[in-house]
Amino acid sequence: MMKKLFLTFIVAVIAVTVKAGGLMTNTNYHVAFDRMMPRGASFDISAAYSNPAGLAWGYDGWQLSLNFQKPWQNRDIEAITPAGSQTYEGVASAPIVPALMASYKKDKLFVSSMLGIVGSGGFVQYDNGVPMFNILLSSLLASNGIQPGSYDLDSEMKGKQYIYGGQLSVGYKFMDYLSAAVGLRVNYYDGYYRGHVKADNHILLGDLAALLLDVDQKGWGFTPMLSVNYHKGPLALTARYEFRTKINTTNDTNVLDASLGMNVIKAMAAQPGGLEKLESIQRMLGAYTAPYQDGAETRYDMPAMLSVAAGYEFTPKLRATLEYHFYDDKNAKMSGDRQEELSHGTNEILAGLEYDINEKFTVSCGVQRTDYGLSDEYQQDTSFACDSYSVGLGGAWSVTEKIRVNAGYFISLYSDYTKATSYGSEVFSRTNNVIGLGIDYKF
Secondary structure (H helix, E strand, O other): OHHHHHHHHHHHOOOOOOOOOOOOOOOOOOOHHHHOOOOOOOOOOOHHHHOHHHHHHOOOEEEEEEEEEEEEEEEEEEEEEOOEEEEEEEEEEOOOEEEEEEEEEEOOEEEEEEEEEEEEEEEEEEOOOOHHHHHHHHHHHHOOOOOOOOOEEEEEEEEEEEEEEEEEEEEEEEEOOEEEEEEEEEEEEEEEEEEEEEEEEOOOOEEEEEEEEEEEEEEEEEEEEEEEEEEEOOEEEEEEEEOOEOOEEEEEEEEEEEEEOHHHHHHHHOOOOHHHHHHHHHHHHHHHHHHHOOOOEEEOOEOOEEEEEEEEEOOOOEEEEEEEEEEOHHHOOOHHHHHHHOOOOEEEEEEEEEEEOOOOEEEEEEEEEEEOOOOOOOOEOOEOOOOEEEEEEEEEEEOOOOEEEEEEEEEEEEOOEEEEEOOEEEEEEEEEEEEEEEEEEEO
């Protein structure tokens, strides 16, 4: 019981992502993504990330793009037991998220760069803890004669994960219809886990049990990238591949404690075989707190990712794109080797339309389907995912020949996930919204 209790505490404070893309990968940097998700056949500045080889048909000279996005999300868990149900509300958020893109093209040679939050960007907080943890703690105390209602439970959990990235790509147009680019991205992982659960009996004036965690994690990783683009007439066919990014983080542990209060220890010691049970729990705690000791290392790899896209220009004003993403999550190391519990890597299908109303105004829309290959064993209270459909729309305004403003909004519609538990079931649900505003400049 104590082993499960501590493990649940650890996974329950994993931060969430507020993004589009795979389990560890962000794909929405340019605001044009918010209004039309498939950017894999783009030739404009958004291609600096989504289609670096496509810049061969882009603007001659320098381009800059500054983008700001605001995501907000709820992550709720409904715990269903024989006694009834209770909903635990989790609020996940991120501040205004910026991204900067730049490119330069001269003749057949072109370069591009991008700075942004490339993965796991977000923060989550559960003011009342999470259901599995609270229920397990109550069960542990009840097994030692301490019943609910005889103590106060103070529970809160929160976490943060950001992977900051900066990339540089260099490309060349080999033929009138064929180009390629190679690149490298440097990634910096910055995260923390903060959580506490305390059971306190004011009559006995003592803690019955306490689980405390305060750990910061930092790490680096590097991502090689390849991109090719075929463009002839109205048709564009593209492919982009990111190699797996190995990120090994190191713990800076401020607080790590999982202990029983003296009242519980005394009650257990008085039972037949109680001393042996206490020794077993102490050995268990030593083994399972080891990964979170100061200086211990944890893996948070970003998976290899393949993107292929087809774009077609029906008229000079109307364009469409169909795109597919595959994230090889099962071969990217995660904390506790959770990747092994996935049934397959993440699959995404994206489609979108873009229409120029006139020389000044463009409108667009897009849809995206995301399938993660989830399982009950993978889902862990706040560290959970839900398959989704996303819809985006928006527009662009060409203020001058050199300045363009983009605005967009997209919403993700998630399928609830129901997981069987030892005490009944849990229903995971999510909501996600993003608005964005950006400006492109040519000079």
